[in-house]
Amino acid sequence: MNINILMVVACALLSGVSADENRQERVPAKGFAVYEEKGSFQPFEFTRRAVGDGDVQIEILYAGICHSDLHHVRSEWGKEEYPMVPGHEIVGRVVGVGKDVTSFKVGDMAGVGCMVDSCSECPACVAHKEQYCKDVVLTYHSHDRFHGNELTQGGYSDRIVVAEKFAVKIPQGAHLEKVAPLLCAGITTYSPLRYAGVKKGDKVGVAGFGGLGHMAVQYAVALGAEVTVFDVSEEKRGAASELGAVRYVNVNKPSDFQGLDGSFDFIISTIPSGYDPAMYLKMLKMDGQMAIVGLPAFDKMPTISLASLIFQGNRKVFGSQIGGIRETQEMLDYSVENGIYPWVEMIEADAAAIDEAYRKVLDGAVKFRYVIDMKTMK
Ligand code: NDP
Numbered sequence: 001m002n003i004n005i006l007m008v009v010a011c012a013l014l015s016g017v018s019a020d021e022n023r024q025e026r027v028p029a030k031g032f033a034v035y036e037e038k039g040s041f042q043p044f045e046f047t048r049r050a051v052g053d054g055d056v057q058i059e060i061l062y063a064g065i066c067h068s069d070l071h072h073v074r075s076e077w078g079k080e081e082y083p084m085v086p087g088h089e090i091v092g093r094v095v096g097v098g099k100d101v102t103s104f105k106v107g108d109m110a111g112v113g114c115m116v117d118s119c120s121e122c123p124a125c126v127a128h129k130e131q132y133c134k135d136v137v138l139t140y141h142s143h144d145r146f147h148g149n150e151l152t153q154g155g156y157s158d159r160i161v162v163a164e165k166f167a168v169k170i171p172q173g174a175h176l177e178k179v180a181p182l183l184c185a186g187i188t189t190y191s192p193l194r195y196a197g198v199k200k201g202d203k204v205g206v207a208g209f210g211g212l213g214h215m216a217v218q219y220a221v222a223l224g225a226e227v228t229v230f231d232v233s234e235e236k237r238g239a240a241s242e243l244g245a246v247r248y249v250n251v252n253k254p255s256d257f258q259g260l261d262g263s264f265d266f267i268i269s270t271i272p273s274g275y276d277p278a279m280y281l282k283m284l285k286m287d288g289q290m291a292i293v294g295l296p297a298f299d300k301m302p303t304i305s306l307a308s309l310i311f312q313g314n315r316k317v318f319g320s321q322i323g324g325i326r327e328t329q330e331m332l333d334y335s336v337e338n339g340i341y342p343w344v345e346m347i348e349a350d351a352a353a354i355d356e357a358y359r360k361v362l363d364g365a366v367k368f369r370y371v372i373d374m375k376t377m378k
């Protein structure tokens with residue numbers, strides 16, 4: 001008997017409910033977890049909360065691997081708790097609904113991104129920006145205040161239970177195997193492009209051309225912008241042009257920067273490691289805007305000096321975290337309608353395959369997003 005089942009039995013005894021009844025209510029799940037900081041993946045069995053009246057239970061078909069998963073697994077944003085099942089780019093089929101659920105029925109396709117609950121009442125929630133709710137429950141490794149404070153576990157698993165309002169509808173005709181990364185990489189880039197009001201003819205820079213960056217390029221091109229990509233090597237030059245970028249800057253080649261100072265209306269940084277943000281600030285036009293979404297490890301966190309903000313004055317720098325649920329649905333509908341999808345490499349639901357994918361993300365060898373085919377889990 002594993003520790004989770006023991007806990008269910010203990011809770012059941014304390015609450016006077018028979019162990020059998022309670023065990024039936026909680027949803028058994030299996031997936032892949034790391035058991036220690038920077039550890040490798042291992043099979044993991046656990047249970048999820050029972051399906052409440054307003055919840056949907058989803059059988060997970062696909063789970064994307066985001067660089068944020070690597071930051072979490074490696075405790076790069078602060079000490080984490082283990083075992084940890086990462087994964088916040090989730091697509092699957094609804095296999096159960098609570099009695100009050102109105103927007104999903106069994107058999108529907110649904111997506112889950114980075115969050116699974118929030119307070120619904122604070123100014124952020126009222127403004128449909130649940131990601132900024134102080135009580136937001138993240139899809140994994142967040143203590144779920146609304147469900148006994150249990151630790152959430154993510155999408156590298158076979159099923160998940162979420163509040164109906166945190167599941168999005170997958171539009172008819174979507175290429176299912178490519179949809180999962182839209183739930184994080186898609187919305188995280190779509191949202192600041194919209195917030196900044198990027199429009200036809202704008203000059204847009206995309207710094208960091210990976211999972212997020214290649215989505216940013218596609219959205220900016222679709223909005224009619226002229227796009228320049230910044231990345232660290234020569235290897236992705238061809239892909240940038242294939243996705244519609246007009247220029248590619250290898251940041252290790254000083255000559256590539258010629259003529260770029262003061263030339264961009266908008267720059268988005270998706271860079272996951274140390275860099276100097278001031279070098280991008282000076283490439284903004286007057287009144288230009290820079291959105292920061294890449295979040296490097298805390299011990300390598302870049303800073304920006306007041307002097308560079310003042311001497312490059314009247315440019316705006318803002319941070320942005322994913323996007324609200326309503327905007328996530330809008331982004332999904334927009335992406336499918338316009339044929340905007342990530343480039344994905346499918347991998348098997350196997351611990352060694354996930355380890356290997358992590359190594360390739362770190363080495364810059366991924367083009368551009370790994371998606372785990374959860375249906376292949378043994
Ligand atoms: P990827 O690893 O897929 O892509 C990052 C890209 O940036 C790679 O192409 C990498 O090149 C490139 N890069 C690295 N260093 C530099 C540099 N100094 N200058 C230019 N390019 C560079 O990561 P993701 O796209 O999945 O995630 C990016 C970041 O965004 C992560 O920090 C992640 O945690 C964060 N994130 C933030 C969210 C938010 O809500 N704000 C949501 C989701 C993710 P190479 O691989 O060759 O090293």
Ligand code: ZN
Nearest residue numbers: 066068184185
């Ligand atoms: Zn992510």
